[in-house]
Amino acid sequence: MTLRVHHPPEPDCPRLPAALGAVASTLLIPLAARACGDALFPEVAVGDRHAARLLHALGAEVQPFLNDQPTLYGVLARTQVFRGQAEAFLHDHPRALGISLACGLAHYFQWLDNGRNRWIDADLPEVTALREQLLPSEPRRRNVGFDLSQPGWWQRLDLPGPHARTPLLLICEGVLMYFEPAQVAAVLREIGDNAPPGSLLLFDFICAQAVGQAQWHPSVRHTGAQFRWGPRRSDELATLHPRLQLQAEHRVMQGYGWPFATLDPFFRWCFGVPLYGVAQMRVAP
Numbered sequence: 001m002t003l004r005v006h007h008p009p010e011p012d013c014p015r016l017p018a019a020l021g022a023v024a025s026t027l028l029i030p031l032a033a034r035a036c037g038d039a040l041f042p043e044v045a046v047g048d049r050h051a052a053r054l055l056h057a058l059g060a061e062v063q064p065f066l067n068d069q070p071t072l073y074g075v076l077a078r079t080q081v082f083r084g085q086a087e088a089f090l091h092d093h094p095r096a097l098g099i100s101l102a103c104g105l106a107h108y109f110q111w112l113d114n115g116r117n118r119w120i121d122a123d124l125p126e127v128t129a130l131r132e133q134l135l136p137s138e139p140r141r142r143n144v145g146f147d148l149s150q151p152g153w154w155q156r157l158d159l160p161g162p163h164a165r166t167p168l169l170l171i172c173e174g175v176l177m178y179f180e181p182a183q184v185a186a187v188l189r190e191i192g193d194n195a196p197p198g199s200l201l202l203f204d205f206i207c208a209q210a211v212g213q214a215q216w217h218p219s220v221r222h223t224g225a226q227f228r229w230g231p232r233r234s235d236e237l238a239t240l241h242p243r244l245q246l247q248a249e250h251r252v253m254q255g256y257g258w259p260f261a262t263l264d265p266f267f268r269w270c271f272g273v274p275l276y277g278v279a280q281m282r283v284a285p
């Protein structure tokens with residue numbers, strides 16, 4: 001099955017700012033997957049109610065991303081992991097504040113709104129401005145501009161501190177692989193130093209072997225972004241910060257046919273890290 005999508009933008013509709021940087025423009029990859037991938041991969045369909053409209057409004061050329069079926073699958077499968085873990089967390093902490101760090105045009109609150117919780121979607125100011133036009137803030141969900149690579153963002157976002165009683169839900173999807181190792185360490189230090197006990201952090205990661213190899217990635221190579229960080233071994237994830245405890249490492253690609261089902265465990269067996277995975281971390285007292 002081949003997907004072809006290129007909608008001309010509607011008049012007066014927001015466009016992707018021309019000055020959007022390489023990493024910011026990667027937001028189109030998961031957006032295209034959530035907008036168009038369900039029909040191809042019903043077993044990991046996410047039923048995003050907004051993505052197709054957003055893609056249509058932007059009128060961006062996303063055909064190269066739609067031709068990259070492993071990535072379409074991976075985005076949908078990882079969305080299911082993030083969503084499933086977030087739902088389980090909110091079941092135990094129904095009033096917890098959730099935050100999507102580097103949210104792009106993802107909209108987790110469409111699935112996680114339980115009528116009582118609050119949500120923050122945070123990204124670079126230029127992305128937030130675009131987002132505010134397409135997915136305006138609501139009474140219990142707001143769009144906030146920030147820079148995840150600048151230490152001090154926890155206070156700037158006015159997030160609850162380490163003595164707060166209610167834990168936080170933090171989703172950090174599709175971004176840390178584009179940060180330098182020192183920036184990743186700083187992000188995790190910010191979370192580890194500040195998050196209330198019991199908070200849940202979910203982030204996806206690539207393996208160290210993929211660092212510097214984005215020019216070979218069928219989707220990312222079209223954006224100009226580069227992979228800059230990935231753990232050398234999964235054990236590394238458990239040593240990132242003394243308060244960040246690795247609860248689980250989720251595989252994402254093993255459902256994508258036999259080559260991945262075979263290659264992924266083999267790669268992990270050889271190198272001690274999956275090609276791509278989702279880390280689930282709990283913040284200790």
Ligand SMILES: C[S@@+](CC[C@H](N)C(=O)[O-])C[C@H]1O[C@@H](n2cnc3c(N)ncnc32)[C@H](O)[C@@H]1O
Binds near residue numbers: 023123
């Ligand atoms: C691949 S997109 C992922 C978007 C979203 N999480 C998703 O999965 O659909 C990467 C996102 O990281 C954001 N980003 C990159 N650098 C950032 C920074 N320094 N601070 C905040 N957001 C950043 C980009 O603007 C972009 O929206």
